[in-house]
Amino acid sequence: LSRRLLDLDADVLLEDELNHPSLVAAHRRLQDRKRFPLVSIVHHLRSSEASPPPLRLLHRLVERAYLRGADGFIFNSQATRRSVELLAGVSRPFIVAPPGGDRLPGPPAAFDIRARAGEAGPLRILFVGSLIARKGLHILLEGLAALPIGAWSLEIVGDGERDAAYAARIRRQIDRLGLAGAVELRGALDDGGLAQAYAHSHVLAVPSDYEGFGIAYLEAMTFGLPVLASSAGGAAEIVTHGETGYLVPPASPAILAEHLLRLASDRPLLARLGLAARRSALARPSWDDSMESIRQFLLSMAPSGAAAPSLSVALGGVQ
Known part of the structure; x- marks a missing residue:
């Protein structure tokens, strides 16, 4: 996986934190050789869930290692931001872009x-x-x-x-x-x-x-x-x-x-x-509002030579 990521022609690598088990080792190998920032979308930490202490400790260790390898974050809520900052113990550029509620047709009057x-x-x-x-x-x-x-x-x-x-x-x-x-x-x-x-x-x-x-x-x-x-x-x-x-x-x-x-x-x-x-x-932001906020954030994370119309974003991780 890390070899494939190194070969990507991208300005930003966008990852889903749900894939963190497949990405921890790749992050370690990429640290000194990567050509683009790694931005992680974080919805929800497994270590925030109620689970048996040994399993929760394992989640904490693996998620902390993954999060510390990211260069920036996209959070769905302030609660998720706080949980990541508390667990990772590092400060990174971030944006909180909550999902919209306007996806489904026909809400009543x-x-x-x-x-x-x-x-x-x-x-x-x-x-x-x-x-x-x-x-x-x-x-x-x-x-x-x-x-x-x-x-x-x-x-x-x-x-x-x-x-x-x-x-x-x-x-x-x-x-x-x-x-x-x-x-x-x-x-x-x-x-x-x-x-x-x-x-x-x-x-x-x-x-x-x-x-x-x-x-x-x-x-x-x-x-x-x-x-x-x-x-x-x-x-x-x-x-x-x-x-x-x-x-x-x-x-x-x-x-x-x-x-x-x-x-x-x-x-x-x-x-x-x-x-x-x-x-x-x-009254809350729509999906389009949040996606535009994310686009602007990714532009800010890209190398200074990347122009908005040609920003190349690669998706990392395996399901």
Whole structure:
């Protein structure tokens, strides 16, 4: 890999930090011979997640070695920036360019959000995320089990193949808690299906252990959904507690249940939070805004001879 990277005709090498295991050794070999700066996109550090101490230590050691070999960073949130600076212990040029919430078609108007909140029937709760333990679906189900059947329904949208054992555990938990009649497992959806799920739902609940950003939170807010999000990580940069949703500590099913019951029983509150969520999301940078910020940052990192129209960016790493 390092030999291939040395042969690149590029002004900047752009890497995804998720590939860090494949890049640590290459960084060491490139340090004295590289002809271009290495810029890393960092979404989320594995060492920020809840994991057994030996595994977390391993993540810290490998990620620190990788991060110290980068010349600049593109972060998705201030929380990710802080975690990288704390772990790496070095200062590098960076930009914080959060994802946009404008990717999906057909977000509802304010009138439709009010009407949706006032519809009779159960509170329609949406979970969007891969079925992996970090996303906290098992915690959400535990909280919902404490609520009256008939007061809520849950639609689960996400890939169940990344961790088949966890997905099977979720199915068993649904059966054990007697929730099968109120829970629907949809699997992964395309953009049109996901947009429909947001538009149909009342509230998004994804109580993760940790999120570097949490794009599902922002997309849901664009569709006028209050969000129940993790208080750990970057969600606090998206969700304002008590105004556009609620920030919930990890592994807190009783707190989740309390907030959901309040939204189920107070539909004017549901409407107010949904409208505030939509306003907040629409005021944030779009994907085009963030991509332009990244382009300008890469130009600033390139050698002084690289002109904007001809900037050559190579992508490094293996999946």
